[in-house]
Amino acid sequence: MSSDTTLPALPVTFRPGRTRAVLLTLGVVMFVVITAVGLILEKLNPGERVSFVFTAALFLGVLVLLSRPKVVADEDGVTVVNITRKRRLAWAEILRVNLRPGDAWVFLDLSDGTSLPALGIQPGIAKEQAIRDARALRALAESRGTGSESR
Template structure:
């Protein structure tokens, strides 16, 4: 079997660079803005220390939420693929991957697994450039074909 030209060296990590940058910047703006607001609030009207800390803590929560939105990534290694989505991390052995695809209109890549489930791969997103997403999907597909089960066994 010939190895596709899109196969890359391992380990390889893909992540949504633009989304990660935007969410980090927005989270920082939220945190700084709410901390400045907490300092500037007048003491009259019930804005004591506890209330100010509550406003600042809301900024911390906002930063955490934004960083979580920028969390998705995909790490391919010889032992398999680790897919990190917003709340869940899934490790797949290469043999568990039946198909890697990105259809027109899909926001990110999907993996069909041998157990019949489909796993979204949010670390490879079309919002960060369609050509980059297509290239990354081809690379991941090539690795799945190289390290996974033989095509006739699927």
């Protein structure tokens, strides 16, 4: 663990805030615009209007799912919430926290030999924040679990 990385107070939630804000804003704007178009067009029958609203809700739902990822660290471990799955890990299960150049998000190397993507820390729009978050999660994993010192 580097000396410049301080341990955050627990519980702490890591999530791509800017990406989430863009996705949710875009989803709401798309919903309003598509619904307004469906209601304004005079030649549409009620079924067609409903299909416009349904399509708008579908787009919004997809963007809400895409904005869902987060990583929550607490005293007992880490909860990784990805787009459609949620997984709870004890600190001892996390061997290493990786964010290599070119990675789209953090990967957690686990004690069972697998690697779990943690989409809640992603360098897309806010690269520096993602690096800080990955370092903080790595420091927590090293101080509370087996960490990379066990390898």
